[in-house]
Amino acid sequence: MEREHLSNLLQNRQFKMVRNILKTMNEVDIATLLDDFDDKEMAFAFRLIPKDKAAEVFANMNDNMQSYLVEVFSEKELEDILDDLYIDDTVDMLEDLPANLVTRVLDTVSQSKRELLNLLLQYPDDSTGSIMTTEYISLRQFMTVAESMAHIKRTGIHKESIYTCYVTEKRKLIGIVSAKDLLTSDDEMHIADLMKTNIISVNTHTDQEEVADLFRKYNLIALPVLDRDEHLVGIVTFDDAIDVMVEEATEDISKMAAVSPSEKPYFETSVFTHARNRFVWLLVLMISATITGAIIGHYEAAFAALPLLVSFIPMLMNTGGSGGAQTSALIIRGLALKEITFGDMPRVVFKEFRVSILVGIILALANGIRVYIIYQNFSLAFVIAASLVGIMIGSKLTGCVLPLCAKKIGMDPAIMAAPLITTIVDTFSILIYFNIAIYVFQL
Amino acid sequence: MEREHLSNLLQNRQFKMVRNILKTMNEVDIATLLDDFDDKEMAFAFRLIPKDKAAEVFANMNDNMQSYLVEVFSEKELEDILDDLYIDDTVDMLEDLPANLVTRVLDTVSQSKRELLNLLLQYPDDSTGSIMTTEYISLRQFMTVAESMAHIKRTGIHKESIYTCYVTEKRKLIGIVSAKDLLTSDDEMHIADLMKTNIISVNTHTDQEEVADLFRKYNLIALPVLDRDEHLVGIVTFDDAIDVMVEEATEDISKMAAVSPSEKPYFETSVFTHARNRFVWLLVLMISATITGAIIGHYEAAFAALPLLVSFIPMLMNTGGSGGAQTSALIIRGLALKEITFGDMPRVVFKEFRVSILVGIILALANGIRVYIIYQNFSLAFVIAASLVGIMIGSKLTGCVLPLCAKKIGMDPAIMAAPLITTIVDTFSILIYFNIAIYVFQL
Numbered sequence: 033m034e035r036e037h038l039s040n041l042l043q044n045r046q047f048k049m050v051r052n053i054l055k056t057m058n059e060v061d062i063a064t065l066l067d068d069f070d071d072k073e074m075a076f077a078f079r080l081i082p083k084d085k086a087a088e089v090f091a092n093m094n095d096n097m098q099s100y101l102v103e104v105f106s107e108k109e110l111e112d113i114l115d116d117l118y119i120d121d122t123v124d125m126l127e128d129l130p131a132n133l134v135t136r137v138l139d140t141v142s143q144s145k146r147e148l149l150n151l152l153l154q155y156p157d158d159s160t161g162s163i164m165t166t167e168y169i170s171l172r173q174f175m176t177v178a179e180s181m182a183h184i185k186r187t188g189i190h191k192e193s194i195y196t197c198y199v200t201e202k203r204k205l206i207g208i209v210s211a212k213d214l215l216t217s218d219d220e221m222h223i224a225d226l227m228k229t230n231i232i233s234v235n236t237h238t239d240q241e242e243v244a245d246l247f248r249k250y251n252l253i254a255l256p257v258l259d260r261d262e263h264l265v266g267i268v269t270f271d272d273a274i275d276v277m278v279e280e281a282t283e284d285i286s287k288m289a290a291v292s293p294s295e296k297p298y299f300e301t302s303v304f305t306h307a308r309n310r311f312v313w314l315l316v317l318m319i320s321a322t323i324t325g326a327i328i329g330h331y332e333a334a335f336a337a338l339p340l341l342v343s344f345i346p347m348l349m350n351t352g353g354s355g356g357a358q359t360s361a362l363i364i365r366g367l368a369l370k371e372i373t374f375g376d377m378p379r380v381v382f383k384e385f386r387v388s389i390l391v392g393i394i395l396a397l398a399n400g401i402r403v404y405i406i407y408q409n410f411s412l413a414f415v416i417a418a419s420l421v422g423i424m425i426g427s428k429l430t431g432c433v434l435p436l437c438a439k440k441i442g443m444d445p446a447i448m449a450a451p452l453i454t455t456i457v458d459t460f461s462i463l464i465y466f467n468i469a470i471y472v473f474q475l
Numbered sequence: 476m477e478r479e480h481l482s483n484l485l486q487n488r489q490f491k492m493v494r495n496i497l498k499t500m501n502e503v504d505i506a507t508l509l510d511d512f513d514d515k516e517m518a519f520a521f522r523l524i525p526k527d528k529a530a531e532v533f534a535n536m537n538d539n540m541q542s543y544l545v546e547v548f549s550e551k552e553l554e555d556i557l558d559d560l561y562i563d564d565t566v567d568m569l570e571d572l573p574a575n576l577v578t579r580v581l582d583t584v585s586q587s588k589r590e591l592l593n594l595l596l597q598y599p600d601d602s603t604g605s606i607m608t609t610e611y612i613s614l615r616q617f618m619t620v621a622e623s624m625a626h627i628k629r630t631g632i633h634k635e636s637i638y639t640c641y642v643t644e645k646r647k648l649i650g651i652v653s654a655k656d657l658l659t660s661d662d663e664m665h666i667a668d669l670m671k672t673n674i675i676s677v678n679t680h681t682d683q684e685e686v687a688d689l690f691r692k693y694n695l696i697a698l699p700v701l702d703r704d705e706h707l708v709g710i711v712t713f714d715d716a717i718d719v720m721v722e723e724a725t726e727d728i729s730k731m732a733a734v735s736p737s738e739k740p741y742f743e744t745s746v747f748t749h750a751r752n753r754f755v756w757l758l759v760l761m762i763s764a765t766i767t768g769a770i771i772g773h774y775e776a777a778f779a780a781l782p783l784l785v786s787f788i789p790m791l792m793n794t795g796g797s798g799g800a801q802t803s804a805l806i807i808r809g810l811a812l813k814e815i816t817f818g819d820m821p822r823v824v825f826k827e828f829r830v831s832i833l834v835g836i837i838l839a840l841a842n843g844i845r846v847y848i849i850y851q852n853f854s855l856a857f858v859i860a861a862s863l864v865g866i867m868i869g870s871k872l873t874g875c876v877l878p879l880c881a882k883k884i885g886m887d888p889a890i891m892a893a894p895l896i897t898t899i900v901d902t903f904s905i906l907i908y909f910n911i912a913i914y915v916f917q918l
Contacts, residue, residue, distance in 0.1 A: 056673050060693050181658065188659045195638050195654065195696075211638065211654055215624065216631045230499050248721060250503050251714035253638075253696070270713055271694035277717070278691060281724040282808050285731070289804030289892075290797055297814040298805055303826060307833035310801050314838060317797050321790035322845075329786035335778075342785055343772035346792060346901050347764035353796075354733050354760050354894045358753050361732030362741055365725050371740040383746060390750035395757055402765075449732075451797045454897075458789055 035068045042076060051080045059085050063092035071100045079109075087116030094300070095128040102133045110140050118192045120165035120272065123152045127162075160243050161236035163276065164257045164266035169197040171209060171223050178219035180209070193269045196254045199227045203263040205256055207231070233258050236265060240276045245370065247273035284368060288361065288449035290317065313451065320455040324349075324462055331466040334475045340407075341469055344416060345462070351395065352423040352461040353454030359384055359431030360453045364445045367435060374440045377433070384428045392424035415469045422464040427457040478511045485520060494523045502528050506535035514543045522552075530559030537743070538571040545576045553583050561635045563608035563715065566595045570605075603686050604679035606719065607700045607709035612640040614652060614666050621662035623652070636712045639697045642670045646706040648699055650674070676701050679708060683719045688813065690716035727811055731804065731892035733760065756894065763898040767792075767905055774909040777918045783850075784912055787859060788905070794838065795866040795904040796897030802827055802874030803896045807888045810878060817883045820876070827871045835867035858915050862908040869907065870900040 041050050054062060054077075062081065066074045066089075074097060081089055090098065090113055102110065102125075114122065114137065126134050126149065138146050148166060155161025169191055171180050180197065188194045197214070199207035207227030217226055233256045234243055246255060247270055255273070257266040283293040290313035294301045301309075328345070335341045363380065366372035372380065400417035404410060431453050435445035469475065484493050497505060497520075505524065509517045509532075517540060524532055533541065533556055545553065545568075557565065557580065569577050569592065581589050591609060598604025612634055614623050623640065631637045640657070642650035650670030660669055676699045677686055689698060690713055698716070700709040726736040733756035737744045744752075771788070778784045806823065809815035815823065843860035847853060874896050878888035912918065 058673060058675065058693065184658050185660075188655065194658060211658065212631065215627050215637060215654065215658075217628075230501060232501065248717055250501065251717075253713075270696075270717075274691055274694075274713075274717065274720070277720060278812065281728075282812070285724075285728060285804055285808050288728070288731075289800045291801045291805060297812075298809045299814070299819075299822065299826075303829045303833065306826070306830045307837075310798070310830070311834045311837045313801075314794055314797055314834065315841060318790055318794055318838065318842065321793040324789040324793075325786040328789065329783070332782045332785075335785065336782060339775045339779055340772070342775075342778065342788075343768040345785075345788060346767040346771065346905070347761055349789060349792070350764040350767075350894075350898055350901065351757055351761055353897070354757055355753070357732045357894065358734045358756075361728055362734060365728050366741045369721065369725070369740075371742070376742075379742065383742075383749070386746045387749045387753070390746065391754045391757065394750075394754045395761065398758060399761065451793075451800065454796070455793055458793065462789070 035065060038065065038077065039069070039073065042073060047080060050077065051082070054081050054085070059088035060092050062089045063097075067094065067097065071097075075101060075104050083112070083116075087113055087118075087121075091117060091121040091124075095125075098125050099129055099133060102129060102137060107140070110137070114141055114145075118165055119148065119152070119167055120163060120192070120269075122149060123162070126153060155236060158240050159236065160234050160238045160240055160257050160268060161266075163240055163243070163272045164236070164268050165192045166266045167191045168254070168256075168264075168267045169194050170264070171197050171199050173199050173201065173207065173222070173224035173227065175223045176219060177214050177217050177221045177223070177226065180214055180223060181219075184211075184214075193254045193267065196252075196267070198256055198264055198267070199223055200264055205231060205233065205258060205262070205264040208256070210253075231256065234268075235259070241280050243268055244273050244276040244280060248277065249370075280368070284364065284446045287444060287446035288364060290314070290449075290451035317451050317455050320452075321458065324455070324458045327459060327462050328466075331462075331470075334466055334470055337475050338469070338473060340412070341466075344465070347399075348416075348419055348423060348461050348465050349454075349458045351420065352427040352457040355388070355391065355424050356427035356431035356453040356457040357449065359387075359428045360435050360449050363432050363435045364449055367439050367445050372436075374436050377436050380432045380436065381429060384432045385425065388425045388428035389421070391428075392421035395424065396420045411472050415465075415472050418468050419461075419465040422468070423457070423461045426460050426464065427453070430457055478508060481508065481520065482512070482516065485516060490523060493520065494525070497524050497528070502531035503535050505532045506540075510537065510540065514540075518544060518547050526555070526559075530556055530561075530564075534560060534564040534567075538568075541568050542572055542576060545572060545580060550583070553580070557584055561608055562591065562595070562610055563606060563635070563712075565592060566605065569596060598679060601683050602679065603677050603681045603683055603700050603711060604709075606683055606686070606715045607679070607711050608635045609709045610634045611697070611699075611710045612637050613707070614640050614642050616642050616644065616649065616665070616667035616670065618666045619662065620657055620660050620664045620666070620669065623657055623666060624662075627654075627657075636697045636710065639695075639710070641699055641707055641710070642666055643707055648674060648676065648701060648705070648707040651699070653696075674699065677711075678702070684723050686711055687716050687719040687723060691720065692813075723811070727807065727889045730887060730889035731807060733757070733892075733894035760894050760898050763895075764901065767898070767901045770902060770905050771909075774905075774913075777909055777913055780918050781912070781916060783855070784909075787908070790842075791859075791862055791866060791904050791908050792897075792901045794863065795870040795900040798831070798834065798867050799870035799874035799896040799900040800892065802830075802871045803878050803892050806875050806878045807892055810882050810888050815879075817879050820879050823875045823879065824872060827875045828868065831868045831871035832864070834871075835864035838867065839863045854915050858908070858912050861911050862904075865907040865911070866900070866904045869903050870896070873900055873903075 038050060066077055169184055184194055195211045197209045198205055207229050208231055209223055209227045213226050232246060232250055236257055236259055254267045254269050256264055259265045286293040292309040294309055363372060396417035399420055400413045403416050404413035434448040438445045438448045481493060509520055612627055627637055638654045640652045641648055650672050651674055652666055652670045656669050675689060675693055679700055679702055697710045697712050699707055702708045729736040735752040737752055839860035842863060843856045846859050847856035877891040881888045881891045
C-alpha cells in the first residue's frame with residue numbers, strides 16, 4: 033500500500049511529496065520499502081532521500097540493491113555516499129560486491145581510506161576485524177571533562193559510537209570513559225581520574241562469537257579491539273554484536289537440523305545451494321541408518337516368528353530419537369551460552385540418568401498398560417515397557433555425552449543434535465528391543 | 476584459583492587486600508566469582524565490595540544469592556542496596572524472592588517507590604512492562620542543549636540509560652534526542668529543533684519478543700514505553716532486549732526439540748522439572764508413532780513374503796524425518812526473524828518442491844546403486860529409489876506447510892519441528908514405501 037502510494041507519486045512526478053514522506057520515515061523502513069521497488073524506480077527514489085539519511089538507508093539495503101546503486105551512481109554520488117558511510121558498513125558492502133564494483137569503490141575513496149579498507153577486508157570472515165569499525169572517540173588522560181566534550185563536539189558527528197571513549201597513550205589503550213561519566217562529572221575533572229583501567233578488550237583475530245558472548249555477559253555498548261602490539265585499532269558496536277548473536281543462533285539451529293548453515297536469508301539462497309546444504313548430511317545419516325537396517329535384518333528370525341514385533345519399531349525408534357534430541361538440544365544450547373562446560377560431564381550424566389529413569393518409567397507405564405489392554409499379552413507389554421526404560425536411559429546419556437565430547441575435541445557440538453543422535457540411538461534401540469524380546473519370548 | 480586465593484585472604488583476615496582486588500574487578504566477574512563461595516563467605520565478601528559497585532554486583536547475582544543477602548542484610552545495608560539498584564533490576568529480584576523477603580524489601584523502600592514496584596510487578600511475565608525501567612532522562616522542547624546537559628549532569632547519574640533522552644509535554648512523548656545529538660550540537664540550539672519526532676515506541680503490554688525484534692531491526696539503544704493513554708511510563712534498554720533475544724532463541728531451540736522451555740539454566744532446573752518438561756511431548760509423539768506402527772501391522776503380509784523389506788524401514792523413516800526437520804528448522808527460524816511470513820507460502824512450497832526433487836534424486840541414485848550392488852536386485856533398488864524421491868517431496872512439503880499454518884492460526888511454529896514432523900512424516904513414508912513395494916513385487 034505504502035509502496036503503491038509512493039510509486040504513484042513518483043510516476044506523477046510529485047517529487048516534493050515523495051521527499052517529504054521519506055524525510056519523516058525511519059532509515060530502516062525506507063530500505064525495506066525500496067526493496068519492493070524495481071531497480072530503476074528504487075534508484076530514482078533513493079536520490080530523493082534527504083542527504084543526512086541517505087548513507088544510513090544505503091547501509092540497511094541488501095547486496096543486490098547496493099550493487100545496483102554503486103553501478104548507476106555518478107562519480108559525485110558515489111563519493112558522497114562513501115563519505116557518509118561508516119567504515120564497517122563500507123566493508124560489509126565491499127565483501128558482497130562484484131569485483132568490478134569493488135574496484136570502482138576503491139578508486140573513488142582517498143588513498144588513506146583505501147589502505148584502511150584493504151586492511152579490513154583481509155580479516156577472516158568470522159573474526160572481530162571483519163565487523164569492527166575504526167571510527168571511535170580517542171581521548172588523552174591529561175584532558176579535562178570540558179576539553180573532552182569539546183573534542184567530541186568537533187569530531188563526534190562522524191563517529192559511529194561516542195558513548196564509550198578510549199584513552200590512549202602512544203596508541204596503547206590505557207583506559208575507557210563512558211559518555212555518561214563525562215556528562216555527569218565536573219568540567220574540570222581530569223580524564224585520568226575518571227577513566228576505568230580495568231578494560232575488557234579483544235583482538236582483531238578473536239572469533240566474533242566470543243565477541244558476542246562478551247557483549248551479552250557484560251552488557252557492553254562497545255568493545256575495543258587491539259592488534260598484536262596491543263595498539264587500539266577499532267571498536268565493535270553493540271548493533272553488530274546483536275547481528276552476530278542472531279547469526280550464531282541461526283547457525284546453531286541449522287546445524288542442529290542437519291543443514292549446513294547459509295549466510296543468506298531463506299529466499300536469497302538459491303534452490304541449488306539449499307539442496308547442497310542438505311543432501312550431504314542426509315547421505316551421512318543414511319549410512320548410519322543402514323547399519324540399523326542391517327541389525328534389523330539380523331533379527332529376521334525373531335520377527336518372522338512374531339510379526340507383531342515389527343509394528344513397535346517406529347514407536348520405539350521415535351521415542352529414543354526424540355528423547356536423545358531433547359537432551360542434546362539442552363546441552364548444545366547450554367554450551368553455547370557457557371552455562372555448561374566439558375568439566376560438568378559427571379554432573380550432567382548423573383542428572384540425565386535420573387531424568388531418564390523418571391521419564392522412562394512414565395513412558396513404560398503408559399505404554400505397558402496400553403499394550404496389555406489392546407493385545408491382552410503381558411509378556412509383550414513387559415517387553416515394550418522394559419525396552420522403553422532401557423532406550424530412554426541410553427538415548428539421554430548419548431544425547432548429553434556426544435555434544436560434550438564434540439566440544440572437548442574442538443568440534444561444533446551443534447552437529448551432535450537430533451538427526452545424528454536419532455540415527456545413533458536407533459541402532460541400540462533396536463538392539464535393546466530385540467534382545468529383550470528374544471529373551472522373554474524365547475525366540 | 477582466583478576463588479581460592481580470595482578465600483584464603485578472607486580466612487587470613489586480609490580484608491584490605493580483598494577490597495583492593497574487588498575494586499579492580501568487573502562487577503559481572505565479581506558476581507560469578509562469589510557464586511562459587513558458600514553463602515556465609517559470599518555475604519562476607521559482598522560487604523567488602525566498594526559501595527559504588529555493590530548494587531551492580533548484586534544485580535548480576537542469581538536468585539539464591541540475592542535471597543540469602545536480602546535475608547541477612549541489616550536494615551541499613553538493604554536500604555543502601557535498594558537505593559542504588561535500578562528499578563528494573565529490583566523488579567527482576569522481587570519476581571524471584573520468597574514472599575516474606577518481598578515484604579521485607581517493600582517495607583524498606585519509600586512509599587512512592589513501593590507503589591511503583593507494585594505496579595511494575597503486576598505486568599505479565601512476557602510483557603514489556605516486566606522488563607522496562609522507569610528511570611530515564613526527560614527533557615522539554617523549549618530547553619536549549621546547554622540546559623539539557625546541565626539537567627543531565629544533575630539527574631543523570633541515577634538513570635540507567637542517558638543515551639536517548641525523551642522530550643515530553645503533559646506526560647506525552649513528543650520527541651527523542653540522542654546524547655550524541657546533544658554532544659555534537661551548539662549549546663544554544665533548542666531541543667524542539669533537534670528532536671526526532673518519528674518515534675518508535677511500544678506499549679506496556681507489548682510482547683517482549685516484539686520489543687527484541689524492534690531493537691534488532693532498528694539498532695536501538697533504548698525504546699520508550701507508553702501506557703494506554705500514550706503517556707511515557709518507562710524505557711527498555713538494549714541489555715534487557717539482548718537478554719530477551721537470547722531467551723527467545725533458547726525457548727525456540729527447546730520447543731524444536733520437544734522440550735517445554737524452562738526459565739532457568741540447565742543446572743538450576745530440578746530433575747523433576749526436567750522430567751516433566753520432557754515426558755509430555757514424548758507421550759504425544761508416542762501416540763502418533765503408534766499410528767505408524769499400526770500401519771506397518773497392516774502390511775504384515777508384505778514383509779512376511781519379503782522380510783528384507785523390514786530392514787529398509789529405519790533408513791527410509793530417518794531420511795524422511797531428517798529431510799522434514801531440515802525444512803521445518805529453516806522455516807521456523809525464518810518466521811522468528813520475520814524473513815518469512817504466511818503470505819510467502821506459495822513461494823516457499825515451490826522452492827521446497829524443487830529442492831526436494833534435487834535432493835530426492837541424489838539420495839535415490841546413491842541408494843539405488845548401493846542396493847543394486849549389494850542385492851543384485853533391480854526391482855528392490857527401484858523400490859528404494861522411488862520411495863526416497865516420494866518421501867523427500869512429502870517430508871519437505873510437510874516441513875514447510877505445518878510451521879506456516881501454525882503461525883497463521885496463532886500457534887508457536889517451533890512446535891512443528893523435528894520431533895512432530897518426524898512422526899508425521901514416518902506415517903506416509905511407510906505408506907509410500909509399502910505401496911510402491913506391493914506394486915512392484917506384486918505382493
